[in-house]
Amino acid sequence: AQSVTQLDSHVSVSEGTPVLLRCNYSSSYSPSLFWYVQHPNKGLQLLLKYTSAATLVKGINGFEAEFKKSETSFHLTKPSAHMSDAAEYFCVVSSFNFNKFYFGSGTKLNVKP
Amino acid sequence: SAVISQKPSRDICQRGTSLTIQCQVDSQVTMMFWYRQQPGQSLTLIATANQGSEATYESGFVIDKFPISRPNLTFSTLTVSNMSPEDSSIYLCSVVAGVDEQFFGPGTRLTVL
Numbered sequence: 001a002q003s004v005t006q007l008d009s010h011v012s013v014s015e016g017t018p019v020l021l022r023c024n025y026s027s028s029y030s031p032s033l034f035w036y037v038q039h040p041n042k043g044l045q046l047l048l049k050y051t052s053a054a055t056l057v058k059g060i061n062g063f064e065a066e067f068k069k070s071e072t073s074f075h076l077t078k079p080s081a082h083m084s085d086a087a088e089y090f091c092v093v094s095s096f097n098f099n100k101f102y103f104g105s106g107t108k109l110n111v112k113p
Numbered sequence: 114s115a116v117i118s119q120k121p122s123r124d125i126c127q128r129g130t131s132l133t134i135q136c137q138v139d140s141q142v143t144m145m146f147w148y149r150q151q152p153g154q155s156l157t158l159i160a161t162a163n164q165g166s167e168a169t170y171e172s173g174f175v176i177d178k179f180p181i182s183r184p185n186l187t188f189s190t191l192t193v194s195n196m197s198p199e200d201s202s203i204y205l206c207s208v209v210a211g212v213d214e215q216f217f218g219p220g221t222r223l224t225v226l
Binding site: 032034036042043044046049051090092094098099100101103104105106 | 144146154155156157158161205207209212213214215216217218219220
């Protein structure tokens, strides 16, 4: 079975400092992994995805994630936080044939001025 | 990509009544899902809406409570039946378009009094 664990429910950073949101996955096969962002009272937006191509994936708004099979991790990073990054972030793993998607519990990112 | 609309965007309902939520996609898609997001929580998959056959429900969700219709490849409805305050949530429709990408509707915010 597939699952994801987001290790931090809340992360707080200062504007201009790096962001690290942690995600570990469990999968019986080589997974496809996604990060979504949900701003307050807004819909879900895809930030980036890993589907067995390059292990370092670049997404929108300066976010990146690195797939590390040995560590079963897919952590989301950004070199410099912006106030507009304050939102909730979800790590997601798909089933083998993309007929199910499993959501992590979410990480709320707070950005302080 | 896929553009998804949901109706209504929000509603306030009385206990014991039912609400039907509509999901419309701008292109034909095979996979369509319904999720629930309870306040402050992650997304939980309710069911997969299958065109031409009964929906596939996840553990903890039953057809009598959440009947789903999927008359064609661009439209689905979810009914929340015999509502109680515990059903107050955001209900989201999503589709898989392209090979592996999941797109979400804006959600329906339901409050049950």
